[in-house]
Amino acid sequence: MTQPVSSRGADKALAGIKVLDLTSVIMGPVCTQILGGYGAEIVKVESPEGDIMRHAGAQCEPEMGSMFMHVNHYKKSIVIDLKSDEGRQLLWKLIPDYDVLVHNIRRDAIERLGFGYDAVRAAKPDMIYVALSGYGEDGPYAAKPAFDDIIQAEAGLASLYALQTGNEPAYLPSLIVDRHTGTVAAHRVLASLFRRQACGQGEYINVSMFETMAEFVLSDHLGGKTFDPASKDTGYSRLLTRHRRPYRTSDGYIAAVVYNDKHWKAFFKLIGKPDMFADSRFGSAAGRASNYDTIYKYLSDVFQTDTSASWIASLTAADIPCAMVNDIEMLTNDPHLEAGQFFSTYSHDRSGVTYQAVNKNTANPGHQPPGKGQHTVEVLASHGFTPETIQALLKSKAIQNGLQDEE
CATH class of the missing domain: 3.30.1540.10 (formyl-coa transferase, domain 3)
Incomplete structure (x- = not known):
């Protein structure tokens, strides 16, 4: 069947855009994977320990857990030790060549590393700089650490479950906060790229998990507090009746x-x-x-x-x-998904292990999730670093090459 014109070329819309991805876990990787799916070149900068999600979920080879794999397609991985002087100097040499920098490091920590917005803007004036945070940069919660469970609780999701069911508060068994906030962040980047194309200016973007999910929840449940004077009937009763369920x-x-x-x-x-x-x-x-x-x-x-x-x-x-009402096993065998070729299998280009992708495009060569540091040498060489310089950086442990044990 011929695809609608509007769907053609979406994977090339950001061709030529380069993204420096300093994120880990789920929220940031979701954001950058979306950008990669639109054709941006994503370079994922990992610490020597690697993204912690490499160890999460099922896995059949080390450091390639299922949770990591499903949010890190379209990316090249390089390992830089940003706690070392050489590692930080190396990152500064890379920054001017990129259009977007995304991180989910708390403000004090990113400033200590020297990569706050003002410093990055001085090196790359039209950089689109994206800071993903738990609570934004102002207010009494700004310095608090945040995870999906914490925000589900604070944004009211856990209590809504209790209100509807009469049971104890509970978390949704999905990382909805990370995934929704990451998606919102990706769309902020798209808008900023469009703006930069028109005016030539970069932008500072901060996307807060708490505020994003507060809007998500209150858009349904602010109820009578929408008005002034407010009434007490918060909550959307259709969603909260205990009979609304399978x-x-x-x-x-x-x-x-x-x-x-x-x-x-x-x-x-x-x-x-x-x-x-x-x-x-x-x-x-x-x-x-x-x-x-x-x-x-x-x-x-x-x-x-x-x-x-x-x-x-x-x-x-x-x-x-x-x-x-599908369970996960039924979902993976759903005839509609099968008819649309939603699932595809691929042999990983590094390990040869066979995996299943949940988006047929992600199985394409070059779209597969990377091994830790798999592309360190390749990326640095593409930026003009000589073999001698790269070897010196490897020897100093400022960088790691994920393939070095195989060479």
């Missing part, structure tokens, strides 16, 4: 959203009760908005009367949104 059927669970007038008319016809649409609780958007507990409880009771397969068939025929 529905139990006679033999399992399904997801279904009976949402608008068309859906409700079709649903009542399906179950043989067309007159129910005349009930004011069901027959209009305003009526339903005042009775979410009632209508979701009604659905919960009805869905228990038949099997999952039967409901999926009937709801699909009635054009009511529905789905099976």
